[in-house]
Amino acid sequence: MHVTISSRHTTMTESLENVTREKISRLGRIVDGLERAEVHFFEERNPRIAEKETCEVTLEGHGHHVRCKVNARDGYVAVDKAVVKLEKQLRKLKTKNVNRLHGGTKHGGATTRLPMPTPEEAREIPREEREPAIVKTKSFEMESMTPEEATLHLDLVGHNFFMFENADTGRAAVVYLRNDGDYGLIDQAG
Secondary structure (H helix, E strand, O other), X not given: OEEEEEEXXXXXXXXXXXXXXXXXXXXXXXXXXXXXXXEEEEEOOOOOOOOOEEEEEEEEEOOEEEEEEEEEOOHHHHHHHHHHHHHHHHHHHHHHHHHHHOOOEEEOOEEEXXXXXXXXXXXXXXXXXXXXXXXXXXXXXXXXXXXXXXHHHHHHHOOOEEEEXXXXXOOEEEEEEOOOOOEEEEEOOO
């Protein structure tokens, strides 16, 4: 696997570069066909983030695109955290690929999906041993407002996203708090 390493607003030592290249290269053994990895180190400028050293990794190849972003106290710890996170994602991808190639669960020749556990069932299984599940459902009337008004509501409710009807477009939209402290807007296409 070809590994590209870059950095911004942080010191990149030769030792960190070598350790990163070695650990990220090993990830190619989990899923066949990963051709390249892009690793980017930078220092978070957001004062709300305590662990400033950020490692962002993107793996690509054979139609797959796997990405993770982690923060840590230094680059070495960030690489370790990224590798753990990516290993988990790649093992999940490999399991899904194997199940798809072998036909999944078959009954009478038709492939069926296993039902998603109920919220009660999901809570009984330890977090480390289960797939993520929808454990809470909420319905509400969306208010019509501008994105600027939505960011004010977002701040008032203390969440990291807020769904609303965009008064400018008349479509569903979401404003969210970005890691850099600014806001993002996702607007329904139309």
